Amino acid sequence: MTRIFPEPLTREAFRPFGEVIEMAGAAHYTINQGFTERFNDLAFADVAMEGGATNVSLFLGQPRPAPIEIRLMERHPLGSQAFIPLQDRPWLVLVAGDVHDAASYRAFTCTGQQGVNYARNVWHHPLLVLDADSRFLIIDRKGPGNNLEEVWFAEDKVLGLSV
Numbered sequence: 001m002t003r004i005f006p007e008p009l010t011r012e013a014f015r016p017f018g019e020v021i022e023m024a025g026a027a028h029y030t031i032n033q034g035f036t037e038r039f040n041d042l043a044f045a046d047v048a049m050e051g052g053a054t055n056v057s058l059f060l061g062q063p064r065p066a067p068i069e070i071r072l073m074e075r076h077p078l079g080s081q082a083f084i085p086l087q088d089r090p091w092l093v094l095v096a097g098d099v100h101d102a103a104s105y106r107a108f109t110c111t112g113q114q115g116v117n118y119a120r121n122v123w124h125h126p127l128l129v130l131d132a133d134s135r136f137l138i139i140d141r142k143g144p145g146n147n148l149e150e151v152w153f154a155e156d157k158v159l160g161l162s163v
């Protein structure tokens, strides 16, 4: 089994796949009479394709059985998808440039202060959390058309994600 080893999430490393949503390193300015700092325009919610609109949801995620086996990957051809953790807990992200090329897979360990926005059509694994009842804010697309493409792996192509 091919194993994938996560690396710490950084804006630079994730750039080919979308944006990292975090305060660290982001431009910011003071608003609200000095009582709020705005970290502005951190990601592009790409949802308008084919009559789409913004969908704001909450996810309650559960850890997958360990050791984590990667049996599928998915992508959203009509829109981006942002995951923002609502608790200060580490979590995992897995993306791929080419879903059929194991060498193109990148895994990241994310802090509880880091969200990601998968750019439209980026291969990723569905939400991967490390703790029970992990809550996330999701910003993605609702509307007409099929916005989910999945690839399920044959048993001999299942990948291992080392955490």
Ligand SMILES: NC(=O)N[C@@H](O)C(=O)O
Pocket (backbone or CB within 6 Å): 074, 081, 124, 125, 126, 127
């Ligand atoms: N299915 C769904 O809404 N979520 C997935 O797309 C995911 O990436 O977790």
Ligand code: NI
Pocket (backbone or CB within 6 Å): 074, 076, 081, 124, 125, 126
């Ligand atoms: Ni998704």
